[in-house]
Every structure is written in structure tokens, then in C-alpha cells.
Amino acid sequence: MSHAQPPSTSRAPKTFGFRVLQVVLVVLILWNMALLPLGCVSMGAGNPTDxxxxxxxxxxxxxxxxxxxxxxxxxxxxxxxxxxxxxxxxxxxxxxxxxxxxxxxxxxxxxxxxxxxxxxxxxxxxxxxxxxxxxxxxxxxx
Known part of the structure; x- marks a missing residue:
């Protein structure tokens, strides 16, 4: 009697290109999160400064x-x-x-x-x- 092996639940290994894309996306998100408040402060959030x-x-x-x-x-x-x-x-x-x-x-x-x-x-x-x-x-x- 042969027993069937359950299907493998492991994922394919992540490629180098996929890891680079993940790092780039994280850096862009963090960059935008940092620039938004700095932009509001530097522009006076709509209040004329000059x-x-x-x-x-x-x-x-x-x-x-x-x-x-x-x-x-x-x-x-x-x-x-x-x-x-x-x-x-x-x-x-x-x-x-x-x-x-x-x-x-x-x-x-x-x-x-x-x-x-x-x-x-x-x-x-x-x-x-x-x-x-x-x-x-x-x-x-x-």
C-alpha cells in the first residue's frame, strides 16, 4: 500500500530582485512619511510666511x-x-x-x-x- 505525500506547503525561495524591490518600497514609504510633515512645516501649512x-x-x-x-x-x-x-x-x-x-x-x-x-x-x-x-x-x- 502506498501512502500519498501531502502537498508541500513551502514557498518558492525569494529571488534577489524581489528582495531589492521590497527594500526599495520600504525606503520610499519611509521617505514619504518623513517628507509629509516636514513639507507642511516648511510651507507653513497654508499660512503665508513672507x-x-x-x-x-x-x-x-x-x-x-x-x-x-x-x-x-x-x-x-x-x-x-x-x-x-x-x-x-x-x-x-x-x-x-x-x-x-x-x-x-x-x-x-x-x-x-x-x-x-x-x-x-x-x-x-x-x-x-x-x-x-x-x-x-x-x-x-x-
């Missing part, structure tokens, strides 16, 4: 509807000594006119991309400039 304050004397501010789905409203700020300034953050149909009405004819500090600021602190070469934030300029004591 902004500076400049001073502009505001003369008028008006709210306008736009065709931009991301920013449907904007405040256009006219100034004596700066190009037309545009502010869009957090504006809605309900608050745009009210916020535009808070601007007085006075100096304001506006936060803009540093490439738009001259060495002397003035704003240069822009027909229309997006501002990221603003505040009344501090009064200078005589």
Missing part, C-alpha cells in the same frame, strides 16, 4: 461682489499713497458693506507680500494689491 506690514493712508473703502466662488465678496480700499488694496478674508454678503463702512480716512497698516514693499517701507509696482490683514496705524506723537 508677509510684512506697510502703511497706507486710506481714503475710501467699498464692498464689491466678485465672480470668484472662493471669495464672492471683497473690499476695495483706495489710498493716497498705495495702489488699490483688496481684502477678501471672511467676507459674506451679510458683513461686507458693514466692514467696508468701518474704514476711516486715516493711515492703516496693511500686511502684504514682502516683495511688494520698497526698502523705505512703501508699497511698489502693483495696480491692485491683496492684503492679508490690516489695522489702524499707531499715532505718532510730535
Amino acid at each position: 508677509l510684512r506690514w506697510a502703511t497706507c493712508h486710506v481714503t475710501d473703502a467699498t464692498a464689491e461682489r466678485t465672480n470668484d466662488d472662493e471669495h464672492p465678496w471683497r473690499i476695495v480700499i483706495d489710498s493716497e499713497d498705495c495702489p488699490t488694496l483688496v481684502y477678501t478674508d471672511g467676507l459674506t454678503e451679510d458683513n461686507a458693506d458693514e466692514l467696508a463702512g468701518t474704514f476711516e480716512q486715516a493711515p492703516y497698516e496693511v500686511r502684504v507680500h514682502e516683495s511688494a514693499i520698497d526698502v523705505d517701507g512703501g508699497i511698489r509696482y502693483a495696480k491692485e494689491l491683496k492684503i492679508h490683514s490690516y489695522r489702524p496705524a499707531p499715532e505718532i506723537a510730535d
Whole structure:
């Protein structure tokens, strides 16, 4: 009587090429896991890092509807000594006119991309400039 041998459960030996492919995949996965957080930190995770304050004397501010789905409203700020300034953050149909009405004819500090600021602190070469934030300029004591 002959007894049948059970089928072998051993796997074929892994080749050198397969081992190299495994190492490459592990290295790529680890590399990407390391770069993702470093990329977010170095880019500021969406926060602009190259902004500076400049001073502009505001003369008028008006709210306008736009065709931009991301920013449907904007405040256009006219100034004596700066190009037309545009502010869009957090504006809605309900608050745009009210916020535009808070601007007085006075100096304001506006936060803009540093490439738009001259060495002397003035704003240069822009027909229309997006501002990221603003505040009344501090009064200078005589």
C-alpha cells in the first residue's frame, strides 16, 4: 500500500530582485512619511510666511461682489499713497458693506507680500494689491 505525500506547503525561495524591490518600497514609504510633515512645516501649512506690514493712508473703502466662488465678496480700499488694496478674508454678503463702512480716512497698516514693499517701507509696482490683514496705524506723537 502506498501512502500519498501531502502537498508541500513551502514557498518558492525569494529571488534577489524581489528582495531589492521590497527594500526599495520600504525606503520610499519611509521617505514619504518623513517628507509629509516636514513639507507642511516648511510651507507653513497654508499660512503665508513672507508677509510684512506697510502703511497706507486710506481714503475710501467699498464692498464689491466678485465672480470668484472662493471669495464672492471683497473690499476695495483706495489710498493716497498705495495702489488699490483688496481684502477678501471672511467676507459674506451679510458683513461686507458693514466692514467696508468701518474704514476711516486715516493711515492703516496693511500686511502684504514682502516683495511688494520698497526698502523705505512703501508699497511698489502693483495696480491692485491683496492684503492679508490690516489695522489702524499707531499715532505718532510730535
